[in-house]
Amino acid sequence: MAKTTLTKKINLYGWLFVIPAALFIFILNFYPMVSAFLLSLQTGRGNNLKFAGLKNYARLFQDEMFLTSVGNVITYLVIQVPVMLLLALVLASILNNPKLKGRGIFRTLIFLPCATSLVSSAMIFKSFFSIDGIVNTTLMGLGVLQSPMSWLTHPIWAKFVIILTITWRWTGYNTVFYLAGLQNIDRSVYEAARIDGASASRQFFSITIPLLKPVILLTTIMSTNGTLQLFDEVRNITNGGPGIATLSISQYIYNLSFMYNPQFGYAAAVSYAILVMVAVLSFIQIKVGDKR
Amino acid sequence: MKKTMCVVLALLLVVSSLAFAGGKAETAAAAADPNAPVTLTVWCWDPTFNIFAMNEAAKIYAVDHPNVKINVVETPWNDLQQKLITSLSANAASNLPDIILMQDNAIQKNVMTYPEAYVALNGKIDLTQFAQFKVDVGTIEGKHYGVPFDNGATGTFLRRDIVEKAGLKVSDFNDITWERFIELGKIVKQKTGIAMISTVANEPDFPMLMLQSAGTWMFDEAGKAYIKDNTVLKEALRITKEMVQSGVCILVPDWNAYIATLNNGTVASTINGCWISGSIQAEKSQSGKWAVVNTPRFANIAGSVNYSSQGGSGWMVMANSKHPDVAIDFLAKTFGGSVALYETILPASGAIATWLPAAKSPVYSTPIEFFGGQKIYEDLVNYAGKVPNVKYGVFNYEARDAIARALSEVMQGGSIDAALATAQKNVEFLMSE
């Protein structure tokens, strides 16, 4: 009898611990999300809204700009996320080697970029790739380019610069996670592999990656989510241009709400499209992660 | 247990005291001046230009109205637009200031979307003294909403020295067509190796100012998108492309690079709103080397003139203001009634008036050393009087973005007709519900 009251009491404490945080999320996240959903069922300009059912969702499929922005974001996603995570993994496994000299300094320098704000890093990279920026000056000095290259006005190179900026800003951040994960792996596993004659790359693929699977899953979901919601970099580097070649979905939502004649209902429908994409991709990633 | 609670309480105290410290500081600041029964809050951007002008206006008004305090809040245009729409859509207009500065090309959109948010100035302020095209920009269905401020009249800003090195005269560029401009540009390029002009690749600045010079815009009388069969627009894209392909115009990726082409001497000229003179004059080593002439016109489009507008903005009084009459009186007596104000702000910031009486001030006829002694302000005000009127329309930003994209496609080798057809389709999509 005494024991059950104790369990009850402990259980009550458990709920007391989690409820404040849960309430905050419900009130400040789920409640506005529900009102955004109700908004997505309405059409009209400014405050002259009327109920229209799923019309906004049907419109999505005819909206060339929306479809292009989805395509852009997917391009960022399939190129940037794997490259960045692989680079972070490689860096983490190099930094994890206790014999490496100057480990502390290398580690600090590699982590450094995540201390800058997104707006700052965007502005710095934009100036690098400007017409008389450092990149053109260097490449022309080396004889690679004959005349300055207009990076940010080329549909493909502009995407490249955005991908580079995100990679610069976030690789170090992901390296921290991998490094932490690696430090949990027993050194003796590597020792044994080395005695068996496994090469460094073999160790990387058959020990590091499988043992880091949970961390890789975590970082993949975080990065995917971040890329799908990409906003600051695109807005500050290319503002979506040339044309709409670099436009992201979040920026399109912003334009629909604030730059153009406001269509909040349709903008809300577009944001639900991101939500669905994030949810589907996370689900796939978790499933794939579990299987391996 | 008690100790733990102490820790929790202490933590909460720290958090709340920090939080309230913030709140207190703000209330203190708001109630700082008990002698000022009226405080007008103004949102505008650019410390060296608009904010400077507003603060000078406040000083002038304060002489006769010491009880009125002007509180200028620096708000970049994009942020201002976002805050405006967020507040109005949330029915929270009480958070908005008394006066805002608005871009000319956004006035129609904002007033049509939330007409009840702005005060109509009809009969309360004498707008006949302003350049007509600027008044029309802020007039919607017969109601005047904007007090014109920053002039957007365009001019061709030329490097006198480079042009002369090519064996040409500055006057060769006055009253010319775009075709002639391209010819002259080729000569300059050939003789000096310097490109004639530069523009930001992602922005359709040239097509826009060309449209206005012909008194045409991207919408017809009924407000429908007029892009696909718009002959002026086709011609504008064609000329822009020819300028780039012939090497007369170089494309730069952003505003920063564009200003750099002027300051570095990479180009021999620029065509833009007269406010660009501020950026040009920032490079002091080029003093005496510049000159201003009017804007090229179309050769084969009837009604096209050598005058246009780019940028520019106006003040608006918000309906939520607690003292709308004070706000209107303030604007009327300063931006719409004080020669002294314009005399102060012109030399310091290059902010050129659209209030015509100011142009009669001797300050406007002062020869400017930087422009080789040319009386540029007199000339620019003169241009402003001849700019054709256009209605920018409610969907201006949508259309502008679509043209930017069409231009980018044309530059990559796409056909003008196809690009404009896509633009028409996209704008119509955004206009539909």
Next chain:
Amino acid sequence: MKQKHLAAIATYVFLCVVCLFSVFPFYFMIVGSTNQSVDIVKGRLFFGTHLIENFKTLASTVKLGNAFWNSMRNALVNTVASLFVCSLAGYGFQIYRDKGKDTLMGLLLLSMMVPFAALMVPLFRMFSQARLLDTTVGFILPTISTAFLIFFFRQSAESFPMETVQAARVDGLGELGIFFRIFVPIMAPTFAAAAIVTFMAAWNNYLWPLIIMQSQESQTMPLLITGLTAGYTTDYGILMLSVTITTLPTLILFFTQQKRFVEGVLGSVK
């Protein structure tokens, strides 16, 4: 043996290239703050002599001290409050784990998928009705509890031995006591890592303060920076200086807390 040598050299070269790549933008930013705008636009890469002049111009055109203090206060309050709320929850989800709480946790994780752009307008409506515009409370509320941080603390608590909890209960320590007097001290690195992540996010937050901080008095550093680029002419010298000043606190935090950061993340990814 020689091959091994080569591999080692290759590794160092690779690391040096990566480091150069990650440090160069910082160099550019710091050099920029000592040069005149015209020189930066022209791509000058050496230290100049205009630092003091830039600082004077910056200090006279904007309320630098005010914005810095606002950012600092908002970020500190946000960090303390978030750590408190989320560590309690993370601990609660792990230590008192049951089916109900697991379901709740899964539900909360869904909030990570909600794009902020979708919440902006409804949130603004709520906050303006609650008169929370221009306040620190308004600033911190939407980010006070994040699924990521709760999840992070829950993962870390996994390594916290259940026996310790049982033993403490036998010793008569209350549930809150166990949390504050045993869990918090042991998990100090986790808290440090969480503090760094939260502080940085709050310090750099742009979109939300942009909407709710309406008066000049409540302006934060990121808003100040974008304000500098809004005019017809941008002074890149003072822009770079303000970017440098904005980066300093997070940089210092990062340098001093780096070890704990790694340790803290270590605890959560086991």
